[in-house]
Amino acid sequence: MTSKNLGRVLTGAVCVCVSVGLVCWLLSRMDMERARLVLSHARWPWLLAALVITCLIPPCSTLRWMGVLRAQENLNFGFASALRAVLMANVLNTFLPSKAGDGVKAFYLRKHGGLSRGLGTVIVERAVDLAVLGVLAVTGYFISGAVWGLIGGSLLLAGVTVIFAGALLLPVDRLPLPAKHLEKLRAMTNAFARWVRDPRAIIQTILGAALTWVFAGLTVCFLASALDTGLAWGYAYGVFPLAILAGLIPVAMSGVGTRDSAFVLLLSTKIPVEEATLIGLGYTVFGYWLLSLISLPAVAWEIRIFFRERRAERDAAQATKGTEAKGAAKGTGA
Numbered sequence: 176m177t178s179k180n181l182g183r184v185l186t187g188a189v190c191v192c193v194s195v196g197l198v199c200w201l202l203s204r205m206d207m208e209r210a211r212l213v214l215s216h217a218r219w220p221w222l223l224a225a226l227v228i229t230c231l232i233p234p235c236s237t238l239r240w241m242g243v244l245r246a247q248e249n250l251n252f253g254f255a256s257a258l259r260a261v262l263m264a265n266v267l268n269t270f271l272p273s274k275a276g277d278g279v280k281a282f283y284l285r286k287h288g289g290l291s292r293g294l295g296t297v298i299v300e301r302a303v304d305l306a307v308l309g310v311l312a313v314t315g316y317f318i319s320g321a322v323w324g325l326i327g328g329s330l331l332l333a334g335v336t337v338i339f340a341g342a343l344l345l346p347v348d349r350l351p352l353p354a355k356h357l358e359k360l361r362a363m364t365n366a367f368a369r370w371v372r373d374p375r376a377i378i379q380t381i382l383g384a385a386l387t388w389v390f391a392g393l394t395v396c397f398l399a400s401a402l403d404t405g406l407a408w409g410y411a412y413g414v415f416p417l418a419i420l421a422g423l424i425p426v427a428m429s430g431v432g433t434r435d436s437a438f439v440l441l442l443s444t445k446i447p448v449e450e451a452t453l454i455g456l457g458y459t460v461f462g463y464w465l466l467s468l469i470s471l472p473a474v475a476w477e478i479r480i481f482f483r484e485r486r487a488e489r490d491a492a493q494a495t496k497g498t499e500a501k502g503a504a505k506g507t508g509a
Contacts, residue, residue: 190428197432201439201452210449213402221401228390228397229461230469235390237261239304239383240280243296246369246376252284260284262473269429269467277301291359295366298338300380306335307384311392311416318413319441327420342367391415391462395438398457404446411454414441418455431459 237258244252260283267279277297284293312328315321342364347357370376392415399406421437422430438455439448 187428190426193426193433194428194431197427197436198456201432201435201455204439205449205452209447210453213449213453216403218401218403221397225394225397225401225457225461226465228393229466232387232390232462232466233258233261233265233470235383235386237383239380239387240296240300242376242378242380242383243299243303243366243370245379246373247292247296247366248369256283259473259477262470263477265470266467266474269463291362292366295363298342298363299366299370302335302338303380304384304387305331307381307388308416308419309335311388312420315413315416318410319417321414321417321441324414324417324420327417331420339367339371343371388416391419394461395454395458398454398461399446399450402450402453404450404454406442406446406450410445411442414438417441418458429463431463435459 237254240261241254241257244250244257257280260280263283264277264279268277277300278294281290281293281297284290284296309328309331312324312331314328316325316328345364347361347364350357350360352360370380392412395415396408396411399408399411418434418437418441419430422434424430424433427433435452435455435458438458439451442451442454
């Protein structure tokens, strides 16, 4: 095993340990008997509503990415294909830190303009997504009073501004880089330039990002209602982006533990710690694990296509070899 691979394994192991440790700590603070009683009286219509709203998140995320794709030139990529890529990313995001699974969407586009171009569209999408989250976090500060929401949201907005400014103003052709690297960097920055010049693409991307976060936030509200906490939806939605910010810190597996701890910290000022913990863990179950389960058929579909293409390539290679062998035999006979 190379040092690079060893580093990745160790990083993954640390993230898993952090997640497991934080979840165990949260569970140890709960009165398990009371938590069991709360769950036994959960209102199932609200849980069903949370499941339905979770199913709406992938199409909204696809709408967001398609907004970026529609601004690119000569890119024939349909909604169904984009949805499959998003579903595959959902599965990987369950196990990787800070939405790293979104990189699979760039790989998915490699046949439609190159990997660098695809990576550029993903970076634009993620930047817009984080900008919307930053606005929600700042808004959450005024609702919950959590200062780190204001700080985190402001830093996100500043970071997104730097990314866009760098991509749009960077003199790529003047950089002292090899031609191969310049071509890749130019393909990535062109994704930004084309997007900012297309008003319809901008509106669609922002709309998709807003809907995605609205539905994710409503999941928290529905869980609070399912557990009959009496928690105001305004407050529940206000603290939601603050907890998501904590989950973006790349020290845990897919934010598990860090995000849940933030939920408990913010919600336990209004409701008992058992309900707060159940809501935090419940969001992980609905927003990540159930979402991954919903996305698994897309992964199975792509695996099936991959092996079918490999088989077709192998059969074509064998047929070519057979034709060449027959031609050689005829030449020898002549």
